[in-house]
Amino acid sequence: MGSSSKARNSIRTAVSQNSGTKRSQRKWLSRVVATVACIVLLVLLSSWWGGFTEPQAVAEIHSMVDEEVARLARVARNEIPYGSSGPDMGEWFQKFRDVPEKYRGQIRQDMGRLFNARERAATQSYFALPPGQRRAEMDKRIKAEEARSKERRERWAAERAAREQADANGQTAENGRNGGGQEGRGRGPNAGGESGPGG
Helix, strand or coil, rough: HHHHHHHHHHHHHHHHHHHHHHHHHHHHHHHHHHHHHHHHHHHHHHHHHHCCCCCHHHHHHHHHHHHHHHHHHHHHHCCCCCCCCCCCCCHHHHHHHHHHHHHHHHHHHHHHHHHHEEEEEHHHHHHHCCCCHHHHHHHHHHHHHHHHHHHHHHHHHHHHHHHHHHHHHHHHHHHHHHHHCCCCCCCCCCCCCCCCCCC
């Protein structure tokens, strides 16, 4: 009986060790599956979150508008003078035009905030002046706006002339390559309207 009890004990020990190994394998397998599931979940979450981030150009304009609105709030409180070095609206419009069409909707609200802040700053800084200084301030603002408008018109005229010149140069070069137009006739071996042999 002593040997049979030894055999039973050894069988029990082997079975308990084997079942313990299977339990530890199951634990490790469940841990690995849980870890992989967490990693997949994190990847999906980060890709979803990344899909809602704003493009660089939009983020840049958002931050620039925020800075300008803060500066204009200081102007409205008369902490800094009204005409202090803010970007011209023409520059803002150019930045807006430089943004790809599909992102412009995202910055229209910011441009509205900017316009409102400019109007508020102009109005509040004007009425914060003593009544005796308001007329001189209004004259100064009108002259500054006229100067900006003149500069803008001159810049646009120069840009338009440059575009027209570039278009004319491009069209002349194209006519020269194609042999079309009157400047291509009357020269070369086939002058006089002949197009060559058989023509």
